Amino acid sequence: MARIVVVGAGVGGLATAARLAVTGHQVTVLELTDAVGGKLGRHTRDTPKGSFHFDTGPSLLTLPEVFHDLFEATGAKLDEYLDLVPLDPIVRHVFPAGGPVLDSCADPAEFTARVGAALGDRAAADWQRLWRRAARVWRASEHDILRRRVDSPRDLARLAWRLGDLAAIRPGQSLRGLDRSQLSDPRLRMLLDRYATYTGADPRRAPAALVAVPYAELTFGGWYLRGGLGTLADALLSRCLDLGVVVQTGATVTRIDAAGGRVHGVRVAGRRAPIPADVVVANVDALTVYRDLLPDPRRLAGLADRSLAGFVLLLGVRGESGLAHHNVFFPRDYDAEFDAVFGAPQRGVRARPAADPTIFVTVADDPAVRPTGHEAWFVLVNAARHGTAPGAIDWRRPGLAAAYADRILDVLAERGVDVRDRLVFRDVRSPADLAGTPGGAIYGTAGGLLRPANRGPVHGLWLVGGSSHPGGGLPMVTLSAQIVAEEIGPAW
Known part of the structure; x- marks a missing residue:
């Protein structure tokens, strides 16, 4: 039996912990924040009309077989924990200039x-x-x-x-x-x-x-989880606790101890003695691992890839809109948006908020997430990372976030969806507000096909999650957990 510490209680960390615990290991999960789920975040806004509930991360479940496999591998059935609702359309695509609408579905x-x-x-x-x-x-x-x-x-x-x-x-x-x-x-x-x-x-x-x-x-289809995608985090936490995993929230890991080419444990803020470990699984961004927890300049240099962040509006809306669950409103000039979001640091062109962005709107038809006669809208726009480099934006600049929120609502109105006079509230989240992710890069700092390896540079260190192989998104993160758990193997 190995002593295993999992740093981070995102989907990848919880899935790895459950798989390792069921094979006999002693597993402890340390989470920086007060809640589990990582990017699978949730937000509740109470109003006189009632409570609005939002998924602030993923809002679509794909490749459901990956999750069936995970629960079966840990001695349970997915359907015992979660209520999967198939979506048709999966996504409603609204093209610019009054163009047609195209609804996607799982029937080719x-x-x-x-x-x-x-x-x-x-x-x-x-x-x-x-x-x-x-x-x-x-x-x-x-x-x-x-x-x-x-x-x-x-x-x-x-x-x-x-x-x-x-x-x-x-x-x-x-x-x-x-x-x-x-x-x-x-x-x-x-x-x-x-x-x-x-x-x-x-x-x-x-x-x-x-x-x-x-x-x-x-x-394979797109699915919604009744009650919100955050219920997946609840289900994974329940599996971990049932299997004897120790989950500690509010625990800030400051260092991975790895003298002599192998891990020995982790150091946690506010504790004198390190927590011993034979294996450490890092479910945090690879940049955080190689910059802060186990500094490695060579591996850090390979994480210079620029990745998108997200600018979010959480809207309480009176009445019904007639929108699909997922809606994409495309701009007239997609390249202009990418030029703005990524910038061109090599030419001295700074990133900037896109004036005419693609707008993603998620509206769950679920009475559990909104008061009667209202809708809870999650509105996402691609945005440059938070920071001061040429390829980033200082989203904390006074007035910038509020002004850009106004612009997004104006653009939606121009595209035929005007809710400006139907708002119960408007909450704004810029890339600067996304805690725990460098620059607010919602897909991990190492965007692209080939991500950092699951095996770390010292014996006993493994990486899971969206910034490591095989990539971002709930199914890929869950597969990273399977890869790592199988590599570590059962208790001996």
């Missing part, structure tokens, strides 16, 4: 038909051709990449890729390059470009292999 043939009805037969034929390629990329990556350790690009090169798989994956091609070569309709290109932002990346630089992301979503 039906979605192709919807593409044809909204955008024409040529667009539907293009989508079918792209879909065949996406299927091949998914099949090649799902087993060989997403479910096993990948410590370096050499590991990818050593895989026994079939030539057809390599042709589909197109190493070296960007997602933008792929959609320009495959899709003639600019609106379909917008739809595909959006999936780069799922990893915090710019589609003009993100790898074409990310075409597997929409394939997974539109093949």
Whole structure:
């Protein structure tokens, strides 16, 4: 039996703890904040009309089989803890300039038909051709990449890729390059470009292999958890406690002790003696690990990749809007948005708030999250990280966040959804308000396809979560936990 300390009680940390505890290890989870769940955050706003409840992180569950596997591996059934509601549409895409609306769904043939009805037969034929390629990329990556350790690009090169798989994956091609070569309709290109932002990346630089992301979503479906996605954190915490995991909140880990090339424990603020450990699993951003907890300049230098942050409005809205659960309102000029969000530090061009951004609106049709006759809106806009570097924005500059919130509501009104006179309240969260994530980078600081390795640079150190392999998003984070737990193995 190993003494294992998990730093961070996000989904990756809790999932790893549960998997390790069920195999006989002694597991302690240390969480900086007062609540578990990590980016799977929640916010409640009480008003005279009643309480509004918001998911402040992920609002869509995909690849549900990953979570069924997790609960079964820890001796339970997912359906005993969570109520999964399938979504159709998964996402409502609203194109600019009064363009058509395209609702996505988990039936590939039906979605192709919807593409044809909204955008024409040529667009539907293009989508079918792209879909065949996406299927091949998914099949090649799902087993060989997403479910096993990948410590370096050499590991990818050593895989026994079939030539057809390599042709589909197109190493070296960007997602933008792929959609320009495959899709003639600019609106379909917008739809595909959006999936780069799922990893915090710019589609003009993100790898074409990310075409597997929409394939997974539109093949296996999108799901809502009744009561909000935060109920997943409750379920994982319950599994951990039932399995004997010790979970301590309000515990600030300041250092990982690793003399002699192996971990010995962690140091916690306010405690004289370190907490001993044979294994440490870090469920915090890789940048935090290699900058603060176990400084490693070489690995830190590899985390210079720029990643998106998010600017959020939490709105209490009177009446009903008729919106879908997930809605995306596209801008006229998507590239202008990416230029603003990422900036061009090499040319001395600073990042700035996008004047005409893509706006994501989530409205859960769930009486548990809003008073009768009202809606709880989660509004997200891609934004530059918080900071003072050329590729960041100082979101604490007086008046900036409030002014940008006004701008977002104005843009929504211009796109046909005006709620400015129906607001019960408006809460604003800029990237500066996202605690625990460097710069407010909601997808992890290492955006892109190849993330930092799960195995750390010293014996007994492992990384899980959105900033490590296989990447961000609830299913990928949960798979990172499976990879690490299997590598550590059962108690001896």
